[in-house]
Amino acid sequence: MDDSSRKEPFRYVMNQPIECWLELPAGNNGPGAGKLTEGVLLDLSRSGCKIRTSLNLRFTAGDTKIIIHFQLAEDKLQFVGSVRWGWMFGLGQYQYGVRLDLQEDEEEQLLRELESWTNTRSAQ
Numbered sequence: 001m002d003d004s005s006r007k008e009p010f011r012y013v014m015n016q017p018i019e020c021w022l023e024l025p026a027g028n029n030g031p032g033a034g035k036l037t038e039g040v041l042l043d044l045s046r047s048g049c050k051i052r053t054s055l056n057l058r059f060t061a062g063d064t065k066i067i068i069h070f071q072l073a074e075d076k077l078q079f080v081g082s083v084r085w086g087w088m089f090g091l092g093q094y095q096y097g098v099r100l101d102l103q104e105d106e107e108e109q110l111l112r113e114l115e116s117w118t119n120t121r122s123a124q
Contacts, residue, residue: 011045012114020070022053025080041070044114046107048081048099054092057083066098073116079106 017040026034039053049068057064064083071077081098089095102110 011043012118013043014041017042017052018070018072020051020068022051022055023067023069024057025065025067036069041068042095046100046102046110046114048084048097050095050097052089052093052095054094056094057086057096066096068098068100072113073120075109075113077110077113079110 020039020041021036022039023036024034037053037055039051039055042050042052044050051068057066065080066083067078067080069076069078079100079102081100084097084099086094086096100110
């Protein structure tokens, strides 16, 4: 029996933010739809992540879909998520919380990459 009262999956905080690219699906009518915009990945778990970018999404919570492209270890990853919250972070920068909408195989791939990334980080 698991005694853990933790309900949220473990979150990996990137001490050095990881470069990522953000894409709004082409069907979205917001700014930057169908184009890649540079950003940084601040933390990550199998349920979501926190990102920072110059892209002002002007989102309605839960309605804005976003595709996040990044590389932790070996594989280039691309996941779809929903923006859950956001705010302005300094001049011309925005920070967003994204819930990842992962399929089972994507979650397994993310967990493998996170494990490989943490092993690489601890070996340095």
